Amino acid sequence: MRISLHYASSASGDSDNTGSKHWDVPPDTELDSPNTLALLFWDPDQDGISSFLEGVDSLFPQSLVAGCSTAGEIFDGELREGGVSLALVRFDSSRIKAASALVAKGSDSYEAARAIAGELQADDLKAVFVLSDGLSVNGSELARGFNEIFGDAVVVTGGLAADGARFRHTWTLINGAPAEQQVVAVGLYGDSIEVRYGSKGGWDIFGPDRRVTRSQGNVLYELDGRPALELYKQYLGDKAGELPAAGLLFPLALRDDKGRGERVVRTILAVDESEQSITFAGDIPLGSMTTLMRANFDRLITGAAEAGEMAGLDTPAKGEALSIAISCVGRRLVLGERTEEEIEASLDVLPPGTRQTGFYSYGELSPLTSGACDLHNQTMTLTLIYEI
């Protein structure tokens, strides 16, 4: 396989978003082929981004062009912003196929996943890379839909599109212009393809346990009989005005109603002042026990390295490989100026020759230890793809 990475930013290098874009290295159109995957990750807050992306698509008519909006692009060990990242991958002996479905609201997620899975399903299907709308989707239901069809036979990884720290609109793209409320997926086929993954968090819980006393799906209303939004506002203090993005600073650790089992992390997608509710990227079951979480810098960075170690386990020592790093926007918010440390950490542990692409997301998808796909929040999740 051959990999080629490109980044397009405003011509002047300014961040005023008014100028035209130019590639740091012009994309190698020679790589265009039916076995070529072109992954696009972009900052949605750019003028004319839609037509720019369409332009990219027309450069690679044979290739499968897929992508999503982000809260920051990960580009070969660096954090880039305000531009478009392109990763070209031409597979030597593997086949790829795309599918997509619409998710107008959270409850559509399950059926959308089933439809896509049904479309991609084949005997030699090895893995599916998913990019979903980041606001209208219920990631837990999405994962459930894929699991329903694939079980643990197919590796499903991916992430939820982001909109910086704005939480207003997210887009996904498949062979054309970007669209909202859409889930896209790329199936990877053949005996040559290998897909590995790793996922780690690194957050600490703090404060008392709080029981979910009112919720519906992924919308949380009350904790211990008190509006959840009020709690978050109290903790954020002056930062309350920055909700929902500020909510990412305090993800919610979730356990079952007895306070037992593995903790899953839920991150905020939206707040509703009139309803005094918070919408999370995954389900918040009524009665479950929650605890606020806060960042621990060192552990976030160590977590990213551990995710890399997990994905890189047993990979060949050399040869080209693509690592798609999808990290949560909450991490970026916390890490601030130190964000690139986790990007570097996640790449450093992979074999030499591994190229890195990826983005900061509103949620990550990857299998649990059980093998079934699930939604994660506040993690660094890696998908490592190579051919043998």
Added chain:
Amino acid sequence: MHPVLLRQLRKIGLPGLEAPPDRAQWAKFLERVDHCYQQSDDDRYLLERSMSLSSDELRRLYDELKASTESQLAESRDQLRTLIDSISEGLAWLDVEGRIRLLNPAGCIMLGVMEQDIADHTLFELLGCESPAAPAHERFEKVVRKGENWRDDNGTFHRVGLGKHPFAVSFQLNPMYAGSRIIGAVMIFRDISRQREQDAKIKLWATVFQTTEEGVIITNADGVIIAVNASFTSITGYREDEALGRTPKFLQSGRQAPSFYQALWERLGIVGYWQGELYNQRKGGEIYPQLMSINAVRGEGGKPAYYVAVFSDISHIKRSEARLEYLAHHDPLTGLPNRLHFEDLLGKAMDRRQADPALAGQVALMFLDVDRFKDINDSLGHHKGDLLLKNLARRLSALLDPSDVIARQGGDDFVVMAAQIRSIEEVEERAGRILEALKKPVVVGGQAVFVSCSLGISIAPRDGRDPATLYKNADTALFQAKRNGGNSYEFFSEALSQRARERFELETRLRHAIDREEFILYYQPQFRASDKRLVGVEALIRWESPGFGLVPPGKFIPLAEETRLIDTIGVWVLNEACAQARAWRDLGFAPFRMAVNLSSYQFQSGKIVDQVRLALDQSGLDPRCLELELTESALMHEPERAMEILRELRGLGVHLAIDDFGTGYSSLNYLKLFDVDALKIDSSFIRDIPHDKNDEHIARAVIALARSFGLRVVAEGVETAEQIEFLLKEGCDELQGFYFSRPVPAMELMNLLCSPGYDLTHAIPT
């Protein structure tokens, strides 16, 4: 340099600090650094804020929890206290020193102490062993040091108050833990004084139940035995396990009718109590009398729940009663019924006969008086006199019939009742037996005493219809017997007395006849029919009594048989006949058969074979010359035995003939089996020949029969020539009768033998 700062420099194109930055770069750099500080502030703000909030929240939660825990604790403490206070057992908490730290109200009451005063007291005080050396201290140490339990169901506590009065207690101490540390002990105790008393009472009752001499049976309402005591077993012989689960029916003897039990249950049902005597059966089968009382123990609703039967074996009482009854009715010396009892029996026997004339037999009463008893008593002394009477009583009892009753009237007077008399002879026979038996010497104190007695006899109803009359008349008869000199019996009726006297006299004479050689044998010749030659003689006994002249056999033979004198007489006849035959042989007469009659008694005595052998030995007579004549009845009495005896006699070599053939059973079956030589046709069949054709038929048949069996036939009582002609014609072998010769004494027979008409050559067929 901080890596973040290095990164920031790199990002703005200032990889090092070698060259000073231009203004734009510197502004960018400052912006980033500022941003970094800003972020740091934000981080610190959020961190501090969240820590503070979180801390407040946790503090609040802690306070809430504490408050709720304290109130819960107080609540559960109250509940626990209520629980402890409401326990009816004493409950105490003791510290490791054994001091009472807490005591519930029940415990306070038991120990007689106010709750506020408990701290002054210790466990050891309760146990009454305050010395530290006491074992209780060691035991307690094990509880509070080693965590052992201490239980005593048989302890004693001393009250703290109330004069330290002791009471029986059951207590248990368990170590009390605070975490893993023992901080004392919990003691639960119970006053068991009443239970102890109850136990003692139950034990006492159980002992009474088990040791009482009366048998006790306890059944449930259904009458199933649920408990018995030891005396039950010793009286009935049934072990406990053999009785439990059964109803007492198995003890029944069957002596009481079902109606008896019905009445018993009825009474139990109505008054709940029954007492009475009944006969039950022991395991060994013995039936015994019981005095039993049964109580119904009523349970719920007044229905009987249990029945308790208490009984005693009253065999000994019954025996005493029987003994008293016996003494009242019996003579203490001899054990015979006394006069009172006898009169009662006599009266009843007479009443029975009066009420039912069809009843067989009559009642005879015999008064018996020992002759000259006064003299005997005087010479021997009273003691020996009594022994003599006892001896006589025993003898009398032994010789009388089972249906007879003998009683002692007093002194030497006895009285006998024979209640089933069918003939005067029977009475005479009894009287004779008594006189005879009493004549045998009685050994008293090593001395033989000869006594005799007198009997007076009266027979109902002829001599009296009531006991008094019968008594009086028997007494009169006795007086007569005494006056006659004793050793005799008298009937009250004169005629009977006369007859009895004669018979007695005859018997007496008969007894002496042998000694006095008053018997004599006559011989009647027997002739061969074919040539009229003498072939034998039949020996016939005659009694020439000095006072009575010649007594015919018909008169004395029955008496001899009755008095068993026949035995002696029979032996005499046998010996005499054999000796005579031998004497004739010695005198040179040709041998001929000597026929001797054997009585039934003699034949059955079991001694006949020896007697014959002895007679032959003593006389030296050729056995072939002896013919024994037997009646059919003698043989048929016990045919099997008769055959055996006949075989033995045959073994001696003698001839055997059946006498009086035709008068008895004449069983042809047995004739075949009896090994005899000859048949003698009874004279009664010969006598009326030729006039009675029936007799002729019989005689002819007998002759034909004998011939068919190969037997010799002898006709007896031949008196006429016509008879001889008939018998000859029919083939009779030998003839005997007056036509030829009547029975004659030995001397006369010799004359006959010597007369020319008697050719005795070849008299005996060889």
